Amino acid sequence: MDIEKVNSMDFGEFVDVFGNVIERCPLIAAAVWSQRPFLDLEDLQKHFFAVIDALPQSGQEGILRCHPDLAGRELQQGTLTAESQREQSGAGLTCLGADERLRLAELNAQYRARFGFPFILAARLSDPAAMQRELARRLLCPPAQELRTALGEVKKIGGLRLADLLCADPAKL
Numbered sequence: 001m002d003i004e005k006v007n008s009m010d011f012g013e014f015v016d017v018f019g020n021v022i023e024r025c026p027l028i029a030a031a032v033w034s035q036r037p038f039l040d041l042e043d044l045q046k047h048f049f050a051v052i053d054a055l056p057q058s059g060q061e062g063i064l065r066c067h068p069d070l071a072g073r074e075l076q077q078g079t080l081t082a083e084s085q086r087e088q089s090g091a092g093l094t095c096l097g098a099d100e101r102l103r104l105a106e107l108n109a110q111y112r113a114r115f116g117f118p119f120i121l122a123a124r125l126s127d128p129a130a131m132q133r134e135l136a137r138r139l140l141c142p143p144a145q146e147l148r149t150a151l152g153e154v155k156k157i158g159g160l161r162l163a164d165l166l167c168a169d170p171a172k173l
């Protein structure tokens, strides 16, 4: 899909196509549509990120809370969004042993209890062992820093999803 096609989309089509760039937050795509036309993929991505950055902290935390756990119940039950399912299974999270799954579930629960939102990490850029290490490390971070880190991961996930939709190489962004 090229940027002319993106710029020609009406509101409904744009939200249908880009509504899950930010996981389960179609309102972000809805806000971005008002800012068309876009120059290119990089410009489109900038607008998604700017909408996130402009939200009050409560809205940013809301975005984080819309994310499913990594290797959580929704993955087992097959109820993730198509994008999450692809990212989590591609990262090997459907093939965890029982011990690994239990350990991740424990750490996810500790993280959620400490920060009030789920642990978020761009699964496509990681693997199960690195995820577990990163989760244990980030559990010890101060809350304000962790909010920034988590939003950075949301942007990485969104950037990769956008690049997929526009068939672009994310390394060139």
Ligand SMILES: NC(=O)N[C@H]1NC(=O)NC1=O
Residues within 6 Å of the ligand: 067, 068, 069, 070, 083, 084, 085, 087, 088, 118, 119, 120, 121, 122, 123, 124, 157
């Ligand atoms: N919790 C969390 O990071 N979830 C996600 N990360 C990712 O890459 N896909 C997701 O569903």
